[in-house]
Amino acid sequence: MAKTSASAPRGRGRPQKGEPELSKAQIVEIALRLIDDEGLQAFSIRSVAKKLGCYPTAIYWYTPSRHFLIAEIITVVLRDVVPTADLTWQDWLRALFTRYREAIARHPNVAPLIGVNLVSNASVDLDLVEGILSKLHDAGFEGTPLINAYNAVIGGMVGFTTQEFAMVPPDAEDLQGYLSDFPDSIDAARYPQIAQLAEQMVGSAFILRWQNGATRPMSGAFEMYVDAFVSGLESQLHVKKG
Incomplete structure (x- = not known):
């Protein structure tokens, strides 16, 4: 898949002596695996470097910023x-x-x-x-x-x-508990469609769910x-x- 990248400054420094041999493909692979396994909140240049056993400066030699690393990750995810x-x-x-x-x-x-x-x-x-x-x-x-x-x-x-x-959401269990009681709280006279469909919608409809499509596909x-x-x-x- 053809791709062009916007111009950007070179990384912040060469890998230091004694650090492992790296490649951009390897960095992107580890970064994506980190996001898959531990979530987006765990992703940073520092966390990727820790997984690779190198200093963050070594990562910056191959990609000028977290922003550009994200672009490379998205390219891999959407390549087909x-x-x-x-x-x-x-x-x-x-x-x-x-x-x-x-x-x-x-x-x-x-x-x-x-x-x-x-x-x-x-x-x-x-x-x-x-x-x-x-x-x-x-x-x-x-x-x-x-x-x-x-x-x-x-x-x-x-x-x-x-x-x-x-x-x-981090409070998904609390939200699940709240929404489980939601159908019984609806004023059927004011919201007749919601009252009729709430049991089916809770947990599987936008706004009224606590899981995403990975668990409950739409x-x-x-x-x-x-x-x-x-x-x-x-x-x-x-x-x-x-």
């Missing part, structure tokens, strides 16, 4: 999300959204980092950008509407999945979301033609 080009634009977008969600499901603790990386310009995935633009152009979008549609795809691809795999809602998104783009093309 771009579908093959032989699909229709509708099926290509469905496959893109699905492959992105599957990539995040394998590394759910990375989800909060995605939005930051996509606005940072520390790493630009040219295959992803070109793939989306090409398929939307094939669909019939051009000029400013094409850019608008591209932005909508990025926002749509990231939005649902980032929310589905949001970080589990597959049905995701499929509806993707279908609605693609249908929405199709409707924009019909308006344009009309």
